[in-house]
Amino acid sequence: MTAASLALAVPAGVAPAMADANFPSPTGETTISSILTPADVEKELKKLEQTSRFAVDVFTLAEAGTSVNTSEQGRDLYVATVGTGPEDVWLQGRIHGNEPYGTDSLLTLLKDLGTNGSSDYDLLREKYTFHIIPMYNPDGAEANIRHTLLWDDVTGSPEPGGNGREQRVDLNRDWTANGFAAKESLAFYEYWTMVDPAFGVDIHHQGLKKEWGTGDDVTLSLGISLAPGGPTLPGLEGGAYDVLTRQMLVHVYDQLSKYGSINMDRYQVGNGMEIDIKGGVVSAMMLGLDYQGLNPEGHTNPVVFFETSGNTSDGSLGQKARGKSVRQNVLALKELLLGMATGEVQHEDPERWEEIPHQPVTGYQTDYAGNIPVQ
Ligand SMILES: [Zn+2]
Numbered sequence: 001m002t003a004a005s006l007a008l009a010v011p012a013g014v015a016p017a018m019a020d021a022n023f024p025s026p027t028g029e030t031t032i033s034s035i036l037t038p039a040d041v042e043k044e045l046k047k048l049e050q051t052s053r054f055a056v057d058v059f060t061l062a063e064a065g066t067s068v069n070t071s072e073q074g075r076d077l078y079v080a081t082v083g084t085g086p087e088d089v090w091l092q093g094r095i096h097g098n099e100p101y102g103t104d105s106l107l108t109l110l111k112d113l114g115t116n117g118s119s120d121y122d123l124l125r126e127k128y129t130f131h132i133i134p135m136y137n138p139d140g141a142e143a144n145i146r147h148t149l150l151w152d153d154v155t156g157s158p159e160p161g162g163n164g165r166e167q168r169v170d171l172n173r174d175w176t177a178n179g180f181a182a183k184e185s186l187a188f189y190e191y192w193t194m195v196d197p198a199f200g201v202d203i204h205h206q207g208l209k210k211e212w213g214t215g216d217d218v219t220l221s222l223g224i225s226l227a228p229g230g231p232t233l234p235g236l237e238g239g240a241y242d243v244l245t246r247q248m249l250v251h252v253y254d255q256l257s258k259y260g261s262i263n264m265d266r267y268q269v270g271n272g273m274e275i276d277i278k279g280g281v282v283s284a285m286m287l288g289l290d291y292q293g294l295n296p297e298g299h300t301n302p303v304v305f306f307e308t309s310g311n312t313s314d315g316s317l318g319q320k321a322r323g324k325s326v327r328q329n330v331l332a333l334k335e336l337l338l339g340m341a342t343g344e345v346q347h348e349d350p351e352r353w354e355e356i357p358h359q360p361v362t363g364y365q366t367d368y369a370g371n372i373p374v375q
Pocket of ligand 1: 096099204205
């Protein structure tokens, strides 16, 4: 029995499989006061650094030595590392400031990696060094908005664009040859070039979603920002990422299907359209973007993303949903990481990606060529 299947034999603290996958709820009420702020994250990280049994190192990008190293409004950008393994793993959350639970989920994982002495966590710490970014977008988090605002340090107010209005940057479209409009982007990009991770995970939220064909509530969507079999991914690294990213999410799907409170499908953008964006942070990682000569060796790494259903703007993130939402992300992270460490992921059948519920694919929504229909 592998470490991963041993861990699953006793799913302590998890609801039995007869529970309905019924969170979040359209009648829930979002309590913004329970959502972590940049100050909360800093405090929690420093506490974990002090109290963890296994070494947790918490630092700012200024301390890491990137040339740009704060948010637009001057907030510190935090990373925590844990583990002593030779392979680096990139885990980021809350690049969209109004998508909160990536932060909670990564802080929970960091706590587990820092304190849990079981064989599963021993394996993860021995195999990997984790670079955990619980809050990529602290300005957006503070304001509970998706974007960051370009900021004028002199006036201490938003820097107006040509039309005189404030300029909002979606940090998950800003890693392009013509991008890097926001400081956060260049800061984390330079850190990525210092780390050269082996793989990564990015955690988001989506609105309330029903499963195509059944109408069941979806709690978690599994995504790849360059669509498998699409215009881009099969051409990268001889097709290796087209295979491995599907194996990663097939593994998560299998492991989490055992929990009745979780209902998964594939992430799609509507009407059967798959996402195929090049400017997303994790897409640029897979593409091996070399910006300002910072990645001359053309390092690339595969990344997948999770989308928890519910967000702060439609009022669907009540307290009951919070615990379940965070738990499903932590479970998904742990199973994916263990599966990578044991090699189970690499033995999954990538074609089983088709078995994960989804609408038949009609095309690709891109940020470089509009919508491309399936041929
Ligand atoms: Zn997002």
